[in-house]
Amino acid sequence: MNKKVLLIEDDKIVRENTAEILELANYIVETAENGKKGVSLANTFLPDIIICDILMPVLDGYGVLQIISKNPKLKQIPFIFLTAKTNQDDLRKGMEFGADDYICKPFEESVLLRAIETRMKRVEVFENKKQDDAEKQNIKKPIFENIKNFDQFLAQKKVYNYKNGETIYCEGNVSNFIFLIKKGVVKTYKTNELGKELITGYYTNEQYFGYLSFVKHLPHFENSKAITSTHLYKINKDELTAIINNNHHIIYSFIDVLADNLVNNNEKSILLAYASVRKKTAITILNLFENYPLISNNEIIINRSNLASSIGIAKETLIRTLHDFKDEKLIDITTKSIKILNKKKLLEVQ
Incomplete structure (x- = not known):
């Protein structure tokens, strides 16, 4: 959701120009020409941040800030003075x-x-x-003693929302959570010193990611990004420990997840190291058809950049290979999708 800005400024030209700048930056903007109207508007608009001039008629900026700071509903809102006054005492x-x-x-x-x-x-x-402190406090409550599955637990958890293309965590970030997707699609990937991307996994509804760094108590060794609008839960170490200690059967689901990931990563490493470009492309397409979240009418919905990053080859090389496969009637392609026409022959590609 776009953030809301309240701009209180008596100069009409400055007010309109500043509001235009903020709207171009995708903020939702409301304006007031004096402090009294600004305070009234703050109570109804409930902005995420207030930008306020100091020298204004009716009520100046200092008065606005004093009133705002005494209102429990508004006092936590960040407040920025915007003014021509530059005297040190004024600051x-x-x-x-x-x-x-x-x-x-x-x-x-x-x-x-x-x-x-x-x-x-x-x-x-x-x-x-x-939020994290509150969730840690909740760990001490008896509810963890009776959890038989995650549904009871998740019903109390905050849902975090990410837009398409928004980063969830970066390589090197401290790993404090396992992530569980409620709805959406996420990719994990690494980048080299030249900025080239290698996708390490795709995850969708009811799947976990970010758990390897979490289990090993290490910073994240890869990046993650939403590739559709995504809603997810963050489960911290204390929560997970409390749940598993009281519900030992739950640990088996995590063992399955970790084992599958280990097998898939080993197979992918061998493929990247020894297979030809054609073989890598064919096997990746087949694997995506089985596991990739975005499948529609038997077509894999994936852009060329993400597919090339999944295989570990240049985009131009991928495009040539895909056209070769199309000419050989192994696949059919559009700019955004791939459809397998001959699975048997695709498996035999060398």
């Missing part, structure tokens, strides 16, 4: 009132957007920490 006064940042006019667009993004990220980190 100090703004910070003493509780402002999160101070941007002096005139300003570069990038400075404004960077300030907003920084404040938003800090709020997100704080909210995630609160």
Whole structure:
């Protein structure tokens, strides 16, 4: 969901230009021309961040911040002063009132957007920490003693939402969770020093990912990204330990997941090391047909970049190979899909 910004600014030109910049950056923007209207609008609009001028009629920026900071519904909202005042005492006064940042006019667009993004990220980190702390406290409750399956547990969990193309974790991030997909499709991948991508796995509804680093207590050794709109759960170490300790049968499902992953990774490593381009492409297409989440009318829905990254070859090499397979009547292709026409001969490709 796009974040909401409340802009309180008495100068019409500055107000309209700034609002346009924010809307182009995909923020939902409401504006007010003075502090009194700004406070009233804040109560109904409930913005994610407030940007406010200082010198305004009716109620100045300091007054706005004082009122906002005493309202339990609004006091946690990040507050940025936007003003032409540059005196050091003015800056100090703004910070003493509780402002999160101070941007002096005139300003570069990038400075404004960077300030907003920084404040938003800090709020997100704080909210995630609160959520994690709350979930850790819940571990101590007796409910874990009676869990017979994950459905009871998941019904109480927060669902995290990711847009198509949004990163879930990066290589090197600390691994605090196992991820369970409620709905959507996720890919995991590694990149080399030249930025070339090698996809290590695809995951979809009711599947786990990110568990190898989690089990070994290591930072993530790969990246993950949503390739459709995705909704997932994050299960932390303490939760998992508590569930398994009280419900030993659950551990077998994780052993199955880890064993399947180990077998698949070993087979893929051998294929990448020794097989020809044609063989790698053929086997990958067959594997995708069996396991890839996005299949429609017996067609694999995958773009050329992701397919090339799954095989570990250049996109141009993949395109030539696919056209060869099409000419040989092994597959049929469109710009976004692949359909297997002759599985037996595809298996025999060398």
